[in-house]
Amino acid sequence: xxxxxxxxxxxxxxxxxxxxxxxxxxxxxxxxxxxxxxxxxxxxxxxxxxxxxxxxxxxxxxxxxxxxxxxxxxxxxxxxxxxxxxxxxxxxxxxxxxxxxxxxxxxxxxxxxxxxxxxxxxxxxxxxxxxxxxxxxxxxxxxxxxxxxxxxxxxxxxxxxxxxxxx
Numbered sequence: 001x002x003x004x005x006x007x008x009x010x011x012x013x014x015x016x017x018x019x020x021x022x023x024x025x026x027x028x029x030x031x032x033x034x035x036x037x038x039x040x041x042x043x044x045x046x047x048x049x050x051x052x053x054x055x056x057x058x059x060x061x062x063x064x065x066x067x068x069x070x071x072x073x074x075x076x077x078x079x080x081x082x083x084x085x086x087x088x089x090x091x092x093x094x095x096x097x098x099x100x101x102x103x104x105x106x107x108x109x110x111x112x113x114x115x116x117x118x119x120x121x122x123x124x125x126x127x128x129x130x131x132x133x134x135x136x137x138x139x140x141x142x143x144x145x146x147x148x149x150x151x152x153x154x155x156x157x158x159x160x161x162x163x164x165x166x167x
Contacts, residue, residue, distance in 0.1 A: 027090055035124055036118055038115075040061075041111055041112070042063055044107070044111070045067075046067045047066065047067050048066070049107045051066040051067075054103075056094070060092070061092050062091045063114070065088050097122035099117040099118065099119045103117070
């Protein structure tokens with residue numbers, strides 16, 4: 001039997017593709033911001049929840065997890081074994097607006113969800129909009145404070161212009 005270089009390269013490529021699929025790409029994740037929190041969803045299929053470690057060090061969130069397939073089946077011989085033991089580590093920088101003491105994590109159906117609350121003063125705020133009262137109230141407030149700072153301008157409940165004198 002002769003050594004076929006192309007066949008061997010195809011075999012190596014197939015083995016690498018299998019090894020790099022899913023876990024080789026370091027647990028794909030989605031990150032989204034909701035009004036009062038950030039939410040991270042990381043795919044960790046086949047992971048024992050006890051092996052998951054979520055930690056914060058300074059302003060870095062790190063997710064570690066291990067998948068072990070070696071204890072799945074112990075009798076007979078393998079005919080095809082594409083699933084292997086794997087470890088993943090993902091780290092991401094946290095902004096100053098994350099409340100690190102309020103971070104929570106939950107693992108369900110192969111997905112790790114990490115919820116990171118946003119500190120109160122960094123959350124979006126709604127400003128009430130009123131029709132025509134902001135400019136009017138600013139003018140009234142300015143006029144009232146101007147009049148109260150000049151008591152001589154007020155006589156018998158009527159405001160007098162600053163340039164006129166009461167006779």
